[in-house]
Amino acid sequence: MRSIDVHAHLTPQCFWQATEKGGDWHTLKREKDERGQELAVIAGKRQALPPRAKWTPEERLADMDSLGVDVHVVSPYVGFYNYQLDTKVATATARATNDEISSMTRTWPKRFAGLGTLPMQDVKAAITELERCMTQIGLKGVEINDHVNGRTLDEPEFRPFWKAADQLGALVFFHQGGETLVSPRTKRYHLPNTVGNLVDRAVTFATLVSGGVMDECPNLKIVLGHGGGYTCYGIGRMDRGWQVRSEARANIQQPPSTYLRRFYYDCIVYTESALRFLSARIGPTTWRSTGPSPGSSPWRASHSRRKKRSSGGTWSDCSTSEPATQELGITASRPPKRSSRTTRP
Ligand SMILES: [Zn+2]
Numbered sequence: 001m002r003s004i005d006v007h008a009h010l011t012p013q014c015f016w017q018a019t020e021k022g023g024d025w026h027t028l029k030r031e032k033d034e035r036g037q038e039l040a041v042i043a044g045k046r047q048a049l050p051p052r053a054k055w056t057p058e059e060r061l062a063d064m065d066s067l068g069v070d071v072h073v074v075s076p077y078v079g080f081y082n083y084q085l086d087t088k089v090a091t092a093t094a095r096a097t098n099d100e101i102s103s104m105t106r107t108w109p110k111r112f113a114g115l116g117t118l119p120m121q122d123v124k125a126a127i128t129e130l131e132r133c134m135t136q137i138g139l140k141g142v143e144i145n146d147h148v149n150g151r152t153l154d155e156p157e158f159r160p161f162w163k164a165a166d167q168l169g170a171l172v173f174f175h176q177g178g179e180t181l182v183s184p185r186t187k188r189y190h191l192p193n194t195v196g197n198l199v200d201r202a203v204t205f206a207t208l209v210s211g212g213v214m215d216e217c218p219n220l221k222i223v224l225g226h227g228g229g230y231t232c233y234g235i236g237r238m239d240r241g242w243q244v245r246s247e248a249r250a251n252i253q254q255p256p257s258t259y260l261r262r263f264y265y266d267c268i269v270y271t272e273s274a275l276r277f278l279s280a281r282i283g284p285t286t287w288r289s290t291g292p293s294p295g296s297s298p299w300r301a302s303h304s305r306r307k308k309r310s311s312g313g314t315w316s317d318c319s320t321s322e323p324a325t326q327e328l329g330i331t332a333s334r335p336p337k338r339s340s341r342t343t344r345p
Contacts, residue, residue, distance in 0.1 A: 005064075006173065007225060007266045008072040011053035011080070012100045015040075026092040027085070040079060047079050057104050061111060071110075074101050075143040076117040078177035083121045083148050090119035094129055102137035114139040115173055120148045123157055127164045134168040141171030141221070145178070146200035153204065154211025166217035175225040176200045201229025206238060209259045212251030220262070227269040232281040235260065 019030035029041040030049075038049040055063075064072060076097045082090040098116035105114045116133040118126040133139040142165075146152070153162075165172055180196025181203065201224050208214055208222070224231060238256040241248040252259075260282060269275050 002070040003068060004071040004073065005069050006073040006075075006223060006264075007175075007268055008060075008074055009050065009077050010055070010060075010074045010097075010101060010104075011049060011077040012097045013056065014096050014100055015080070016054055026089050026096070028080070028082075028093065042079075042082065043085060049079070050077065053077065057108065057112075061108065064111065071113060073113045073115060073140065074104060075115040075173055075175070076101070078143070078145070078175050081117060081145050081177045082119070083145065085121075087119050087122040087125050090121065091125050091129065093117075094119055095132075098129070098133055098137060098139060102133075102139060105138055115171065116142045118142050118144060120144055120161075123161050126161055130161070130164055130168065130170060134170050141165075141173065143173040143175055146174055146176055146180075146204045152207040152211075154207040154213055159213070159216070162213050162217045162220065166219045169219070169221070171221045171223060173223040173225060174201060174204050197226055198229030201226055202231045202234055205229075205231040205259075205263065206256065209256050210238075210248060210250075210252060214259055214262055215252060221264065222262075223264040223266065225266055225268070227267060227274065227278050228263065228265045231263075232260065232278055235281070 015025045015028065015030075018025035019028070022029075027043075031039050031041060031046075033039055033046075038053065039046045040049055052059075052063075060072065064070075080093055080097065082093050094117045098114075101112075101114035101116065105112045116129065116137075116139045118129050120126050130142060133142060144153070148158075151157075164170075176193075176197045180192045180200045182196030182199055183192040186192075205224060205228060214220060235257045238248075242252070242255045265278060265282060267275055267278070269278060
């Protein structure tokens with residue numbers, strides 16, 4: 001069975017190159033703080049760039065080989081969603097990023113598949129770029145945030161986007177970027193990330209289902225990152241609400257739990273018990289998760305995989321199944337020979 005990682009971000013080389021000597025990349029700039037940490041400067045706001053953000057494709061491949069990962073479904077760095085910027089700027093950064101990912105998939109078709117990014121603040125522009133991704137540059141879909149400047153994706157203005165994704169067969173990977181629902185309550189203790197990511201994902205599931213999007217677009221292929229957040233854990237209360245409150249039944253004829261298997265889930269949940277719970281809830285025959293991912297904590301993920309291997313290995317439990325791979329439209333195939341390289345770039 002192939003190991004396919006659908007949660008593998010890329011900070012585009014074109015950003016690094018354009019900002020190498022103090023220049024800007026479609027208005028985005030780069031600087032270092034006093035400790036040498038690389039920062040992206042977007043509309044005057046600074047954000048630390050993630051670990052290994054400078055990876056070249058060759059360095060990525062070396063890391064994949066060292067971990068035994070066959071395929072990365074490469075997705076853009078979520079700090080560059082740029083929904084808060086002018087549409088022209090966001091479209092320019094999206095196109096450049098998507099072209100770079102496309103180039104990787106064409107150069108290494110057996111090792112990389114690609115997801116793009118879209119200027120979601122302008123639905124018309126987003127659909128145009130989605131169509132380009134799917135029909136011209138060979139991407140498998142896109143990665144988007146759980147909200148667009150505070151608006152969830154069940155809002156009526158996004159319905160044309162969902163119709164387009166449905167018709168184009170585009171995979172849509174939900175991944176938070178920037179502030180989450182926890183951010184207004186507290187910014188302490190890293191909670192906007194550690195708790196907020198999971199809250200946002202559950203809200204995404206609930207709004208798409210309860211808003212009727214999944215019924216209107218029966219062919220949607222949606223991946224909920226980070227194991228779907230709190231979705232599976234909280235599904236019982238969603239069902240209870242559907243039973244007792246008419247507003248929860250406004251758009252759907254079946255309880256929310258009947259939609260769980262309409263979605264795909266990655267396996268970045270960090271504990272074996274959570275992974276087993278997720279697997280049990282979604283169902284063993286439709287386990288649709290992915291191999292381990294560098295994600296935002298590559299060293300920890302790498303360690304986990306090695307630990308599993310050395311203790312007898314259960315990671316086959318969370319490799320993408322071949323039927324799921326076909327459903328997702330990931331056609332990159334196993335490389336002819338896996339490298340035995342174990343050193344890291
Ligand atoms: Zn991620």
